Amino acid sequence: MEIDTQPPVAEVPTVEKAKKKHNEQRFTVRKPEWQYLHLRMNFDPPHPPAYTSPSYPPDLLTWKTHLSTALNQFLGIAGTAIPVDFLHLEGPEVWIRLPREDSTRFIAAIGGWGSEVEGRNVGFRVLGSTEFLMGIVGGDGSDVFV
Amino acid sequence: MVRVKQRYLLFTILYPSGPLSTQTQSTSSKTPTESMKFHSPSPQNLTRTTLASIIRSSISTNFGDWGIGQCGSFAVKYFSPATSTGILRITRENYRTLWAALTYIRELCGQPAVIKVVRISGTIVKAELEAVKLAEEAIRRVKREVRVAKSGGAGGGDRKGVAGVFSGGKSGQPATVVDDDEQDQMVVDIVDSENEDDDDE
Numbered sequence: 001m002e003i004d005t006q007p008p009v010a011e012v013p014t015v016e017k018a019k020k021k022h023n024e025q026r027f028t029v030r031k032p033e034w035q036y037l038h039l040r041m042n043f044d045p046p047h048p049p050a051y052t053s054p055s056y057p058p059d060l061l062t063w064k065t066h067l068s069t070a071l072n073q074f075l076g077i078a079g080t081a082i083p084v085d086f087l088h089l090e091g092p093e094v095w096i097r098l099p100r101e102d103s104t105r106f107i108a109a110i111g112g113w114g115s116e117v118e119g120r121n122v123g124f125r126v127l128g129s130t131e132f133l134m135g136i137v138g139g140d141g142s143d144v145f146v
Numbered sequence: 147m148v149r150v151k152q153r154y155l156l157f158t159i160l161y162p163s164g165p166l167s168t169q170t171q172s173t174s175s176k177t178p179t180e181s182m183k184f185h186s187p188s189p190q191n192l193t194r195t196t197l198a199s200i201i202r203s204s205i206s207t208n209f210g211d212w213g214i215g216q217c218g219s220f221a222v223k224y225f226s227p228a229t230s231t232g233i234l235r236i237t238r239e240n241y242r243t244l245w246a247a248l249t250y251i252r253e254l255c256g257q258p259a260v261i262k263v264v265r266i267s268g269t270i271v272k273a274e275l276e277a278v279k280l281a282e283e284a285i286r287r288v289k290r291e292v293r294v295a296k297s298g299g300a301g302g303g304d305r306k307g308v309a310g311v312f313s314g315g316k317s318g319q320p321a322t323v324v325d326d327d328e329q330d331q332m333v334v335d336i337v338d339s340e341n342e343d344d345d346d347e
Contacts (some may be wrong), residue, residue: 072210075210075213076205077207078213
């Protein structure tokens with residue numbers, strides 16, 4: 001087996017050369033598969049800062065239950081059939097992923113929902129909605145490539 | 147001025163488990179053929195209004211508040227319990243949602259039932275014509291089944307009846323059927339009178 005002793009950098013052509021040698025290739029992702037949402041569960045009256053209890057901050061099962069209730073009310077069984085993936089849970093906020101085509105209906109369903117749990121009004125707030133995860137991770141994304 | 151476009155859905159209700167026993171006896175003294183059981187008349191308490199509320203509840207469970215908002219404004223234009231056939235009117239954009247809701251209905255008045263959408267039409271006249279054609283076909287099918295059952299003997303009547311349905315569907319027999327037998331004629335009379343009821347409504 002031959003070992004390539006040449007440093008790899010030397011083989012990479014300059015940008016100008018590459019453009020001449022190969023036609024420049026560009027593509028745009030027009031219809032991504034997923035939509036990423038950043039949600040927060042709102043409580044009114046709000047919990048005091050640094051407050052914790054078995055029911056707060058809400059766990060994933062609580063999230064799932066409340067989201068399903070909201071979807072079932074607005075979209076019926078067809079709404080509860082929307083597949084939701086929970087990516088990250090942080091305090092009363094969560095990142096989720098769902099099929100892009102369903103995102104409009106989903107946001108409409110959870111945005112208009114409200115309930116009362118333990119004497120507090122519960123609702124959802126959509127903090128962010130994007131087709132790429134980078135959109136809700138925040139920052140310019142440079143830290144991902146370190 | 148833009149016209150609101152409508153769609154008319156012609157549907158039939160099928161009863162896979164056959165009619166309730168009391169109704170079978172009142173309809174005819176003879177044993178009904180397989181297809182008569184399947185296309186049996188609807189229960190008496192199933193009217194246009196009850197049907198509408200059943201459909202509305204199906205829309206609600208399957209498509210929620212949004213579904214009711216989109217296609218809760220349908221109208222049952224016609225329903226005949228004798229032939230279990232009906233016509234619904236709905237705005238053109240939402241007929242598929244209503245169709246889906248109909249498909250998800252599994253029972254009517256405690257009886258297992260399937261609602262089959264036969265035709266979608268832009269005018270109610272075409273839907274009515276199709277309904278008449280459907281009734282005529284049903285009569286022809288029953289006549290054919292009776293003949294096959296008779297030629298096959300009384301014992302295995304039911305089986306031959308089912309076989310007759312399938313063979314009849316494949317061969318595509320001519321529309322006019324001449325009846326030689328007096329008993330055949332009797333069955334036809336019964337079914338014809340049912341059909342007249344349907345026309346009257």
